Amino acid sequence: MQAVEHGTGGGAARRRSPRRRRIGVLVFDHVKTLDFVGPAEVFLEANQRIDSYEIVLISPDGGDIVTSLGMRVGVSSSAADAGELDTLIVPGSEVAPQVFADPELLDAVRMLAERSRRVASICSGAFALAALGLLDGRRAATHWKFTALLAARYPAVEVEPDSIFVKDGPVATSAGVAAGIDLALALVEDDLGPDHARAVAQLLLVYLRRSGGQSQFSVSLRGSAARTPVAQSIADYVAADPTRPCTVADLAAHANVSPRHVTRVMREEFGTTPIGFVNAMRLDLATRSLESGATVGRAAADAGYRSAEALRRAFVARSGVTPSEYQRRFRSAHRETA
Known part of the structure; x- marks a missing residue:
């Protein structure tokens, strides 16, 4: 008992x-x-x-x-x-x-x-x-x-x-x-x-x-530092405007190297494909927009997504939560006052 x-x-x-x-x-x-x-x-x-x-x-x-x-x-x-x-x-x-x-x-x-x-x-x-x-x-x-x-x-x-x-x-x-x-x-x-x-x-x-x-809770590429000039050039190019088209050929032309070389460098430096890197950069940009208070639609447009739904699918695939749910959890604690 x-x-x-x-x-x-x-x-x-x-x-x-x-x-x-x-x-x-x-x-x-x-x-x-x-x-x-x-x-x-x-x-x-x-x-x-x-x-x-x-x-x-x-x-x-x-x-x-x-x-x-x-x-x-x-x-x-x-x-x-x-x-x-x-x-x-x-x-x-x-x-x-x-x-x-x-x-x-x-x-x-x-x-x-x-x-x-x-x-x-x-x-x-x-x-x-x-x-x-x-x-x-x-x-x-x-x-x-x-x-x-x-x-x-x-x-x-x-x-x-x-x-x-x-x-x-x-x-x-x-x-x-x-x-x-x-x-x-x-x-x-x-x-x-x-x-x-x-x-x-x-x-x-x-x-x-x-x-x-x-x-x-993690950051994907925000904290990743490039070690070689080619990787740094590509990272800067994508970060400057993630909304523009960024094919492997585009990245290779910008860095003045072959597409094969771009693919190898991105694998070695960031552990992903060139397109995977671009997608991660876009998702990071959208995440920062959400954290600053942007709507899901605005964040999607700023990051180069075709629609809010496309951002939602990418967000759920990486983090397991929707953009709206992430924003509720991690948006700045400071509220705007009228």
């Missing part, structure tokens, strides 16, 4: 789970603060209805750590003294992946993972799991800006670039920061059921499941 714990101050009764699950959160110097605070708050909020989780902050040696915000955080235990865990959470860091090359930190992850029923990483924490072989042969997610590096460095890992989070057996991985909350909600749902997870999401004012993938 489940015990019932009555709250004080007129609060609702809270059931006590027959077995509290120990959630071990490994923290370390330069850890991204929201990566561990967000998921921890999900489990803590879950305790408001059913007292099911014990949250344990752990550092490799048991000493205080300093987060990415410069906050000093005390912990409950060292990795060696943490005991058995139900779930190990390895958050990420902006100084990844080099921070996960620290032998002491990797030893701590290995030690804790061996004593855990399941292991989860947030953001770049996936590099720690991959370094230990815990992701070999598994599907995995990380922040979109780290996906290419994770896939290149650990070819045995099946990286899913657009996934918010991935659960593959006893190992789960998520994209960056807020995606750790999504993953934690999914773990609560596994433990306590969908109704309980939904209630936690409502209390935290977040979605239980977000539509779309990471593409809606």
Whole structure:
């Protein structure tokens, strides 16, 4: 029989789970603060209805750590003294992946993972799991800006670039920061059921499941820098007016090289075909217009799309959401006043 714990101050009764699950959160110097605070708050909020989780902050040696915000955080235990865990959470860091090359930190992850029923990483924490072989042969997610590096460095890992989070057996991985909350909600749902997870999401004012993938949060070519004069010339030409016709022949004529050379350079520099590059540039231009408050029709025209519907199809194909939905989510917080 489940015990019932009555709250004080007129609060609702809270059931006590027959077995509290120990959630071990490994923290370390330069850890991204929201990566561990967000998921921890999900489990803590879950305790408001059913007292099911014990949250344990752990550092490799048991000493205080300093987060990415410069906050000093005390912990409950060292990795060696943490005991058995139900779930190990390895958050990420902006100084990844080099921070996960620290032998002491990797030893701590290995030690804790061996004593855990399941292991989860947030953001770049996936590099720690991959370094230990815990992701070999598994599907995995990380922040979109780290996906290419994770896939290149650990070819045995099946990286899913657009996934918010991935659960593959006893190992789960998520994209960056807020995606750790999504993953934690999914773990609560596994433990306590969908109704309980939904209630936690409502209390935290977040979605239980977000539509779309990471593409809606990433930038495709805005941050890509050309390395060769030919690539730079083509990028500048397209960026100057993405609305004009840009065939491979047009690009080759502008750069004064052969069409075959253009195709090879674009593959090497940007990982896409010349037409794929032009389409991505047009979509970036439309995205910037939407972010600045333009209508979908105006954004489509400015970016060289034949119609608003053509932009909508391209937008859904890349990000999984419509232009209107993207605009509602990411438009400037500043509202125009009359």
